[in-house]
Protein backbone atom coordinates (compact mmCIF):
# COMPACT_ATOMS: atom_id res chain seq x y z
CA UNK A 1 0.00 0.00 0.00
CA UNK A 2 1.28 3.42 -0.90
CA UNK A 3 2.08 5.83 1.88
CA UNK A 4 -1.07 7.84 2.52
CA UNK A 5 -0.84 11.53 3.21
CA UNK A 6 -4.51 12.24 2.62
CA UNK A 7 -4.96 13.61 6.12
CA UNK A 8 -2.53 16.43 5.51
CA UNK A 9 -5.00 19.04 4.18
CA UNK A 10 -2.31 21.38 2.88
CA UNK A 11 -1.70 18.81 0.14
CA UNK A 12 -5.33 18.67 -1.03
CA UNK A 13 -7.21 21.16 -3.12
CA UNK A 14 -10.97 21.59 -2.93
CA UNK A 15 -12.22 20.26 -6.31
CA UNK A 16 -14.78 23.02 -6.69
CA UNK A 17 -13.11 26.19 -5.49
CA UNK A 18 -9.52 25.05 -6.00
CA UNK A 19 -8.88 26.32 -2.45
CA UNK A 20 -7.02 24.46 0.29
CA UNK A 21 -9.61 23.24 2.86
CA UNK A 22 -9.18 24.53 6.40
CA UNK A 23 -7.29 22.10 8.65
CA UNK A 24 -9.42 19.65 10.61
CA UNK A 25 -9.90 21.11 14.11
CA UNK A 26 -8.07 18.19 15.79
CA UNK A 27 -7.88 19.78 19.20
CA UNK A 28 -11.11 21.80 19.36
CA UNK A 29 -13.41 19.19 17.73
CA UNK A 30 -15.70 19.82 14.78
CA UNK A 31 -18.48 22.38 14.58
CA UNK A 32 -20.88 23.23 11.73
CA UNK A 33 -18.54 25.87 10.35
CA UNK A 34 -15.58 23.49 10.13
CA UNK A 35 -17.25 20.53 8.37
CA UNK A 36 -15.75 19.70 4.99
CA UNK A 37 -15.86 16.82 2.51
CA UNK A 38 -12.53 17.81 0.99
CA UNK A 39 -10.08 16.55 3.57
CA UNK A 40 -9.54 13.19 1.94
CA UNK A 41 -10.73 9.63 2.33
CA UNK A 42 -10.25 7.92 5.70
CA UNK A 43 -9.49 4.23 5.26
CA UNK A 44 -7.55 3.12 8.32
CA UNK A 45 -6.20 4.20 11.70
CA UNK A 46 -3.70 5.51 12.82
CA UNK A 47 -2.88 7.73 9.83
CA UNK A 48 0.46 6.76 8.31
CA UNK A 49 2.15 10.17 8.69
CA UNK A 50 1.85 9.81 12.47
CA UNK A 51 3.62 6.43 12.57
CA UNK A 52 7.29 6.21 13.55
CA UNK A 53 9.92 4.93 11.12
CA UNK A 54 10.57 1.17 11.39
CA UNK A 55 14.33 0.60 11.41
CA UNK A 56 14.21 -3.08 10.53
CA UNK A 57 11.45 -5.64 10.25
CA UNK A 58 11.07 -7.18 13.70
CA UNK A 59 9.67 -10.58 14.56
CA UNK A 60 7.97 -10.79 17.95
CA UNK A 61 9.96 -12.58 20.64
CA UNK A 62 8.29 -15.89 21.48
CA UNK A 63 8.60 -18.94 23.67
CA UNK A 64 7.99 -22.58 22.79
CA UNK A 65 6.33 -24.98 25.25
CA UNK A 66 6.12 -28.75 24.80
CA UNK A 67 4.03 -30.93 27.06
CA UNK A 68 5.06 -34.49 27.93
CA UNK A 69 2.01 -35.80 29.78
CA UNK A 70 3.54 -38.99 31.19
CA UNK A 71 4.75 -39.86 34.68
CA UNK A 72 6.09 -43.05 36.23
CA UNK A 73 3.37 -42.78 38.88
CA UNK A 74 0.71 -40.34 40.01
CA UNK A 75 1.39 -38.29 43.15
CA UNK A 76 -1.64 -38.00 45.42
CA UNK A 77 -1.66 -34.19 45.17
CA UNK A 78 -1.30 -33.96 41.37
CA UNK A 79 -4.16 -32.41 39.40
CA UNK A 80 -2.34 -32.09 36.09
CA UNK A 81 -3.50 -33.76 32.84
CA UNK A 82 -0.98 -36.62 33.05
CA UNK A 83 -1.02 -40.34 32.48
CA UNK A 84 1.05 -43.11 34.10
CA UNK A 85 3.07 -45.25 31.71
CA UNK A 86 6.20 -47.38 31.67
CA UNK A 87 5.94 -48.22 28.00
CA UNK A 88 8.40 -46.28 25.84
CA UNK A 89 6.40 -47.14 22.68
CA UNK A 90 3.37 -45.28 24.12
CA UNK A 91 5.64 -42.33 24.78
CA UNK A 92 7.11 -42.57 21.26
CA UNK A 93 3.66 -42.54 19.63
CA UNK A 94 2.89 -39.34 21.52
CA UNK A 95 6.24 -37.84 20.47
CA UNK A 96 5.35 -38.66 16.86
CA UNK A 97 2.07 -36.77 17.31
CA UNK A 98 3.95 -33.79 18.77
CA UNK A 99 6.19 -33.85 15.75
CA UNK A 100 3.15 -33.83 13.45
CA UNK A 101 1.66 -30.88 15.31
CA UNK A 102 4.94 -28.98 14.98
CA UNK A 103 5.07 -29.85 11.27
CA UNK A 104 1.56 -28.66 10.53
CA UNK A 105 1.97 -25.41 12.45
CA UNK A 106 5.29 -24.54 10.87
CA UNK A 107 3.74 -25.40 7.49
CA UNK A 108 1.01 -22.88 8.22
CA UNK A 109 3.78 -20.36 8.75
CA UNK A 110 2.63 -19.61 12.27
CA UNK A 111 5.95 -20.26 13.93
CA UNK A 112 8.77 -19.00 11.70
CA UNK A 113 7.61 -15.45 11.95
CA UNK A 114 8.53 -15.52 15.63
CA UNK A 115 11.94 -14.96 17.13
CA UNK A 116 12.27 -17.95 19.48
CA UNK A 117 14.07 -16.93 22.68
CA UNK A 118 12.96 -19.52 25.24
CA UNK A 119 12.05 -23.20 25.17
CA UNK A 120 10.39 -25.25 27.89
CA UNK A 121 9.63 -28.96 28.01
CA UNK A 122 7.25 -29.59 30.88
CA UNK A 123 4.98 -32.26 32.15
CA UNK A 124 4.27 -34.67 33.47
CA UNK A 125 7.83 -35.83 33.60
CA UNK A 126 9.82 -35.18 30.42
CA UNK A 127 12.77 -37.15 31.80
CA UNK A 128 10.63 -40.28 31.65
CA UNK A 129 11.85 -40.31 28.00
CA UNK A 130 14.87 -42.48 27.19
CA UNK A 131 18.12 -40.51 26.54
CA UNK A 132 17.86 -41.16 22.76
CA UNK A 133 14.21 -40.07 22.77
CA UNK A 134 15.16 -36.83 24.53
CA UNK A 135 17.97 -36.09 22.05
CA UNK A 136 15.85 -37.09 19.03
CA UNK A 137 12.86 -35.05 20.16
CA UNK A 138 14.95 -31.92 20.76
CA UNK A 139 16.68 -32.40 17.40
CA UNK A 140 13.22 -32.49 15.79
CA UNK A 141 12.35 -29.16 17.45
CA UNK A 142 15.60 -27.62 16.20
CA UNK A 143 14.91 -28.84 12.66
CA UNK A 144 11.55 -27.08 12.64
CA UNK A 145 12.31 -23.85 14.46
CA UNK A 146 15.16 -21.39 14.30
CA UNK A 147 16.51 -21.83 17.83
CA UNK A 148 19.76 -19.96 17.17
CA UNK A 149 18.85 -17.09 19.49
CA UNK A 150 17.42 -19.13 22.37
CA UNK A 151 18.52 -17.69 25.72
CA UNK A 152 17.01 -20.26 28.04
CA UNK A 153 15.93 -23.86 27.55
CA UNK A 154 14.31 -25.58 30.54
CA UNK A 155 13.35 -29.22 31.04
CA UNK A 156 11.30 -30.45 34.01
CA UNK A 157 12.46 -33.52 35.84
CA UNK A 158 12.09 -35.61 39.00
CA UNK A 159 14.73 -37.02 41.35
CA UNK A 160 14.29 -40.62 40.29
CA UNK A 161 14.18 -40.08 36.54
CA UNK A 162 17.22 -37.83 36.07
CA UNK A 163 19.98 -40.34 35.26
CA UNK A 164 23.52 -39.22 34.24
CA UNK A 165 22.80 -40.39 30.65
CA UNK A 166 19.64 -38.28 30.43
CA UNK A 167 21.28 -35.23 32.02
CA UNK A 168 24.18 -35.54 29.54
CA UNK A 169 21.73 -35.90 26.63
CA UNK A 170 19.88 -32.77 27.76
CA UNK A 171 23.03 -30.71 28.11
CA UNK A 172 24.36 -31.91 24.74
CA UNK A 173 21.02 -30.89 23.20
CA UNK A 174 21.38 -27.32 24.46
CA UNK A 175 19.29 -27.48 27.65
CA UNK A 176 20.45 -24.70 29.99
CA UNK A 177 18.07 -25.07 32.92
CA UNK A 178 16.64 -28.07 34.75
CA UNK A 179 13.67 -27.89 37.09
CA UNK A 180 13.46 -30.69 39.64
CA UNK A 181 10.30 -31.48 41.60
CA UNK A 182 11.69 -32.05 45.08
CA UNK A 183 8.44 -31.09 46.90
CA UNK A 184 9.91 -31.78 50.36
CA UNK A 185 13.30 -32.58 51.87
CA UNK A 186 11.58 -35.02 54.24
CA UNK A 187 11.25 -38.70 53.30
CA UNK A 188 8.29 -39.00 55.66
CA UNK A 189 6.33 -36.15 54.08
CA UNK A 190 7.04 -37.24 50.53
CA UNK A 191 5.88 -40.77 51.40
CA UNK A 192 2.69 -39.47 53.05
CA UNK A 193 1.89 -37.66 49.78
CA UNK A 194 2.65 -40.64 47.50
CA UNK A 195 5.82 -39.04 46.25
CA UNK A 196 8.06 -42.00 45.58
CA UNK A 197 11.57 -40.67 45.93
CA UNK A 198 13.95 -40.22 48.81
CA UNK A 199 15.86 -37.15 49.90
CA UNK A 200 19.07 -39.04 48.99
CA UNK A 201 17.72 -39.41 45.44
CA UNK A 202 16.93 -35.68 45.32
CA UNK A 203 20.53 -34.88 46.33
CA UNK A 204 21.78 -37.35 43.73
CA UNK A 205 19.66 -35.75 40.98
CA UNK A 206 20.98 -32.28 41.87
CA UNK A 207 24.55 -33.65 41.71
CA UNK A 208 23.81 -35.38 38.40
CA UNK A 209 22.51 -32.15 36.87
CA UNK A 210 25.54 -30.22 38.12
CA UNK A 211 27.98 -32.86 36.82
CA UNK A 212 26.32 -32.67 33.39
CA UNK A 213 27.04 -28.93 33.35
CA UNK A 214 23.60 -27.54 34.22
CA UNK A 215 24.35 -24.35 36.12
CA UNK A 216 20.81 -23.05 36.36
CA UNK A 217 18.72 -25.27 38.58
CA UNK A 218 15.17 -24.72 39.82
CA UNK A 219 13.82 -26.76 42.71
CA UNK A 220 10.05 -27.01 43.29
CA UNK A 221 8.78 -27.31 46.86
CA UNK A 222 5.17 -27.58 48.01
CA UNK A 223 4.25 -25.66 51.14
CA UNK A 224 1.63 -27.28 53.40
CA UNK A 225 1.66 -30.89 52.21
CA UNK A 226 -0.09 -33.55 54.29
CA UNK A 227 1.94 -34.14 57.46
CA UNK A 228 3.94 -30.90 57.24
CA UNK A 229 4.70 -29.22 60.57
CA UNK A 230 6.57 -26.03 61.41
CA UNK A 231 9.62 -28.10 62.34
CA UNK A 232 9.64 -30.32 59.26
CA UNK A 233 9.20 -27.24 57.04
CA UNK A 234 12.02 -25.40 58.82
CA UNK A 235 14.29 -28.37 58.10
CA UNK A 236 13.20 -28.47 54.46
CA UNK A 237 13.93 -24.74 54.03
CA UNK A 238 17.31 -25.09 55.78
CA UNK A 239 18.24 -27.96 53.45
CA UNK A 240 17.11 -25.89 50.49
CA UNK A 241 19.35 -23.00 51.59
CA UNK A 242 22.29 -25.39 51.98
CA UNK A 243 21.74 -26.69 48.43
CA UNK A 244 21.48 -23.04 47.24
CA UNK A 245 19.80 -23.58 43.84
CA UNK A 246 19.76 -20.66 41.43
CA UNK A 247 15.95 -20.62 41.37
CA UNK A 248 13.34 -21.81 43.87
CA UNK A 249 9.60 -22.25 43.37
CA UNK A 250 7.42 -22.57 46.47
CA UNK A 251 3.89 -23.70 45.56
CA UNK A 252 1.12 -23.45 48.13
CA UNK A 253 -0.54 -26.86 48.44
CA UNK A 254 -3.88 -26.93 46.71
CA UNK A 255 -6.00 -30.03 47.40
CA UNK A 256 -8.25 -30.42 44.36
CA UNK A 257 -11.34 -32.67 44.33
CA UNK A 258 -10.03 -34.82 41.44
CA UNK A 259 -6.91 -35.92 43.36
CA UNK A 260 -6.39 -39.05 45.42
CA UNK A 261 -5.20 -36.84 48.31
CA UNK A 262 -8.67 -35.27 48.44
CA UNK A 263 -10.33 -38.69 48.44
CA UNK A 264 -8.04 -40.11 51.11
CA UNK A 265 -8.54 -37.12 53.42
CA UNK A 266 -12.31 -37.32 52.90
CA UNK A 267 -12.27 -41.02 53.81
CA UNK A 268 -9.97 -40.28 56.80
CA UNK A 269 -7.27 -42.55 55.35
CA UNK A 270 -4.68 -39.80 55.88
CA UNK A 271 -4.60 -36.77 58.13
CA UNK A 272 -5.81 -33.38 56.92
CA UNK A 273 -3.15 -31.07 55.49
CA UNK A 274 -2.21 -27.95 57.48
CA UNK A 275 -5.01 -25.38 57.73
CA UNK A 276 -5.14 -22.23 55.60
CA UNK A 277 -3.63 -20.17 58.45
CA UNK A 278 -0.86 -22.73 59.01
CA UNK A 279 -0.08 -22.85 55.29
CA UNK A 280 0.16 -19.06 55.18
CA UNK A 281 2.55 -19.14 58.18
CA UNK A 282 4.72 -21.77 56.45
CA UNK A 283 4.86 -19.75 53.22
CA UNK A 284 5.64 -16.54 55.10
CA UNK A 285 8.46 -18.30 56.95
CA UNK A 286 9.98 -19.64 53.71
CA UNK A 287 9.71 -16.26 51.99
CA UNK A 288 11.35 -14.50 54.91
CA UNK A 289 14.19 -17.03 55.12
CA UNK A 290 14.88 -16.88 51.40
CA UNK A 291 14.97 -13.06 51.43
CA UNK A 292 17.25 -13.04 54.51
CA UNK A 293 19.60 -15.39 52.69
CA UNK A 294 20.03 -13.14 49.67
CA UNK A 295 17.31 -14.47 47.37
CA UNK A 296 15.17 -11.99 45.45
CA UNK A 297 11.48 -12.60 44.95
CA UNK A 298 10.45 -12.41 41.29
CA UNK A 299 6.88 -13.76 41.48
CA UNK A 300 4.68 -14.70 44.45
CA UNK A 301 6.18 -18.21 44.24
CA UNK A 302 9.64 -17.73 42.72
CA UNK A 303 12.93 -16.66 44.23
CA UNK A 304 16.29 -16.19 42.51
CA UNK A 305 19.79 -16.32 43.94
CA UNK A 306 20.89 -13.62 41.48
CA UNK A 307 18.74 -11.47 39.15
CA UNK A 308 20.27 -13.15 36.08
CA UNK A 309 18.55 -16.40 37.08
CA UNK A 310 15.06 -14.97 36.61
CA UNK A 311 12.97 -17.50 34.70
CA UNK A 312 12.88 -15.77 31.31
CA UNK A 313 10.36 -18.14 29.72
CA UNK A 314 7.84 -17.46 32.46
CA UNK A 315 8.44 -13.71 32.65
CA UNK A 316 8.13 -13.39 28.84
CA UNK A 317 4.89 -15.37 28.83
CA UNK A 318 3.59 -13.26 31.72
CA UNK A 319 4.57 -10.13 29.82
CA UNK A 320 2.15 -11.33 27.10
CA UNK A 321 4.86 -12.15 24.54
CA UNK A 322 3.71 -14.86 22.15
CA UNK A 323 3.81 -18.39 23.48
CA UNK A 324 3.46 -21.39 21.17
CA UNK A 325 2.39 -24.55 23.00
CA UNK A 326 2.51 -28.10 21.59
CA UNK A 327 0.91 -31.20 23.02
CA UNK A 328 -2.26 -32.19 24.82
CA UNK A 329 -3.83 -29.58 27.14
CA UNK A 330 -1.25 -26.87 26.37
CA UNK A 331 -2.19 -23.25 25.89
CA UNK A 332 -0.83 -20.76 23.38
CA UNK A 333 -1.04 -17.00 23.16
CA UNK A 334 -0.49 -15.55 19.70
CA UNK A 335 -1.91 -12.38 18.11
CA UNK A 336 -3.90 -11.56 21.26
CA UNK A 337 -5.64 -14.93 20.99
CA UNK A 338 -5.49 -17.53 23.72
CA UNK A 339 -6.13 -21.13 22.68
CA UNK A 340 -5.96 -24.47 24.46
CA UNK A 341 -5.39 -27.87 22.91
CA UNK A 342 -7.64 -30.79 23.70
CA UNK A 343 -6.71 -32.45 26.98
CA UNK A 344 -7.40 -36.13 26.24
CA UNK A 345 -4.18 -37.74 24.95
CA UNK A 346 -5.88 -40.17 22.52
CA UNK A 347 -8.07 -37.43 21.03
CA UNK A 348 -5.01 -35.21 20.67
CA UNK A 349 -3.10 -37.96 18.82
CA UNK A 350 -6.09 -38.74 16.60
CA UNK A 351 -6.65 -35.10 15.62
CA UNK A 352 -3.04 -34.37 14.69
CA UNK A 353 -2.66 -37.71 12.82
CA UNK A 354 -5.67 -36.71 10.69
CA UNK A 355 -4.06 -33.38 9.96
CA UNK A 356 -6.69 -31.58 12.07
CA UNK A 357 -5.96 -28.84 14.56
CA UNK A 358 -5.87 -30.05 18.18
CA UNK A 359 -7.07 -26.63 19.38
CA UNK A 360 -10.29 -27.13 21.35
CA UNK A 361 -11.10 -23.75 22.84
CA UNK A 362 -9.92 -20.22 22.34
CA UNK A 363 -10.75 -16.57 22.22
CA UNK A 364 -9.36 -13.39 20.68
CA UNK A 365 -9.20 -10.88 23.50
CA UNK A 366 -10.83 -7.47 23.11
CA UNK A 367 -9.22 -4.29 24.44
CA UNK A 368 -10.86 -4.55 27.86
CA UNK A 369 -9.83 -8.21 28.23
CA UNK A 370 -6.26 -7.37 27.24
CA UNK A 371 -6.15 -4.83 30.07
CA UNK A 372 -7.40 -7.46 32.53
CA UNK A 373 -4.88 -9.99 31.24
CA UNK A 374 -2.13 -7.42 31.55
CA UNK A 375 -2.94 -6.75 35.21
CA UNK A 376 -3.40 -10.43 36.07
CA UNK A 377 -0.03 -11.38 34.58
CA UNK A 378 1.84 -8.34 35.89
CA UNK A 379 0.59 -8.95 39.42
CA UNK A 380 2.00 -12.48 38.96
CA UNK A 381 5.26 -10.50 38.57
CA UNK A 382 4.52 -8.49 41.73
CA UNK A 383 3.56 -5.12 40.22
CA UNK A 384 1.94 -3.13 37.44
CA UNK A 385 4.24 -0.29 36.34
CA UNK A 386 1.92 2.64 35.61
CA UNK A 387 3.93 4.07 32.73
CA UNK A 388 4.09 0.64 31.02
CA UNK A 389 0.32 0.21 31.33
CA UNK A 390 -0.18 3.71 29.94
CA UNK A 391 2.13 2.99 27.00
CA UNK A 392 0.24 -0.22 26.24
CA UNK A 393 -3.32 1.05 26.58
CA UNK A 394 -3.29 4.85 26.69
CA UNK A 395 -4.80 5.07 30.18
CA UNK A 396 -3.50 5.06 33.71
CA UNK A 397 -4.24 1.73 35.38
CA UNK A 398 -5.98 3.56 38.24
CA UNK A 399 -8.42 5.12 35.74
CA UNK A 400 -9.45 1.72 34.41
CA UNK A 401 -9.30 -0.33 37.61
CA UNK A 402 -9.69 2.40 40.28
CA UNK A 403 -12.49 0.57 42.08
CA UNK A 404 -10.62 -2.75 42.26
CA UNK A 405 -7.33 -1.13 43.29
CA UNK A 406 -8.98 0.91 46.05
CA UNK A 407 -10.66 -2.17 47.45
CA UNK A 408 -7.41 -4.18 47.46
CA UNK A 409 -5.50 -1.25 48.97
CA UNK A 410 -7.98 -1.17 51.86
CA UNK A 411 -7.34 -4.89 52.41
CA UNK A 412 -3.58 -4.17 52.51
CA UNK A 413 -3.01 -6.35 49.45
CA UNK A 414 -1.81 -3.56 47.13
CA UNK A 415 0.07 -0.28 47.50
CA UNK A 416 -0.04 2.55 44.99
CA UNK A 417 2.70 5.10 44.39
CA UNK A 418 3.65 7.35 41.49
CA UNK A 419 5.41 4.59 39.56
CA UNK A 420 3.57 1.34 40.28
CA UNK A 421 0.71 -0.56 41.83
CA UNK A 422 2.47 -3.30 43.79
CA UNK A 423 1.60 -6.36 45.84
CA UNK A 424 2.24 -5.94 49.57
CA UNK A 425 3.76 -8.80 51.57
CA UNK A 426 0.20 -9.91 52.34
CA UNK A 427 -0.55 -9.46 48.62
CA UNK A 428 2.16 -11.99 47.69
CA UNK A 429 0.39 -14.59 49.86
CA UNK A 430 -2.99 -13.96 48.24
CA UNK A 431 -1.64 -12.96 44.81
CA UNK A 432 -3.99 -15.28 42.94
CA UNK A 433 -7.00 -13.67 44.61
CA UNK A 434 -5.62 -10.24 43.73
CA UNK A 435 -5.41 -11.40 40.09
CA UNK A 436 -8.97 -12.77 40.13
CA UNK A 437 -10.22 -9.33 41.20
CA UNK A 438 -9.07 -8.00 37.79
CA UNK A 439 -11.04 -10.57 35.76
CA UNK A 440 -13.59 -9.00 33.40
CA UNK A 441 -17.22 -8.93 34.66
CA UNK A 442 -18.38 -11.48 32.04
CA UNK A 443 -15.65 -13.98 33.02
CA UNK A 444 -16.55 -13.55 36.71
CA UNK A 445 -20.20 -14.10 35.84
CA UNK A 446 -19.41 -17.33 33.95
CA UNK A 447 -17.19 -18.66 36.71
CA UNK A 448 -19.85 -17.90 39.32
CA UNK A 449 -22.49 -19.74 37.26
CA UNK A 450 -20.19 -22.72 36.76
CA UNK A 451 -19.42 -22.92 40.46
CA UNK A 452 -23.15 -22.85 41.21
CA UNK A 453 -23.62 -25.78 38.82
CA UNK A 454 -25.15 -23.75 35.97
CA UNK A 455 -22.60 -24.24 33.23
CA UNK A 456 -25.05 -23.43 30.41
CA UNK A 457 -23.79 -20.00 29.39
CA UNK A 458 -20.20 -21.22 29.60
CA UNK A 459 -20.92 -24.23 27.40
CA UNK A 460 -22.76 -22.01 24.93
CA UNK A 461 -19.84 -19.62 24.99
CA UNK A 462 -17.40 -22.51 24.54
CA UNK A 463 -19.11 -23.73 21.38
CA UNK A 464 -19.41 -20.17 20.09
CA UNK A 465 -15.69 -19.71 20.59
CA UNK A 466 -14.99 -22.96 18.78
CA UNK A 467 -17.05 -21.71 15.86
CA UNK A 468 -15.36 -18.32 15.89
CA UNK A 469 -11.96 -20.01 15.64
CA UNK A 470 -12.95 -22.52 12.97
Ligand SMILES: C[S@@+](CC[C@H](N)C(=O)[O-])C[C@H]1O[C@@H](n2cnc3c(N)ncnc32)[C@H](O)[C@@H]1O
Nearest residue numbers: 077078079123124125158181220251252253254
Ligand atom coordinates in the same frame (compact mmCIF):
# COMPACT_ATOMS: atom_id res chain seq x y z
C1 LIG B 1 3.71 -29.64 36.36
S1 LIG B 1 4.12 -30.21 37.92
C2 LIG B 1 5.14 -31.56 37.47
C3 LIG B 1 6.58 -31.64 37.78
C4 LIG B 1 7.23 -33.02 37.78
N1 LIG B 1 6.52 -33.98 37.04
C5 LIG B 1 7.35 -33.55 39.19
O1 LIG B 1 6.65 -34.50 39.49
O2 LIG B 1 8.10 -33.04 39.95
C6 LIG B 1 5.04 -28.89 38.50
C7 LIG B 1 4.95 -28.64 39.96
O3 LIG B 1 3.63 -28.34 40.38
C8 LIG B 1 3.58 -28.49 41.78
N2 LIG B 1 2.29 -29.08 42.14
C9 LIG B 1 1.72 -30.18 41.61
N3 LIG B 1 0.54 -30.43 42.22
C10 LIG B 1 0.37 -29.45 43.17
C11 LIG B 1 -0.64 -29.16 44.13
N4 LIG B 1 -1.72 -29.93 44.26
N5 LIG B 1 -0.48 -28.08 44.93
C12 LIG B 1 0.61 -27.30 44.80
N6 LIG B 1 1.59 -27.53 43.93
C13 LIG B 1 1.49 -28.59 43.11
C14 LIG B 1 4.74 -29.39 42.17
O4 LIG B 1 5.68 -28.67 42.94
C15 LIG B 1 5.35 -29.80 40.83
O5 LIG B 1 6.73 -29.97 40.90
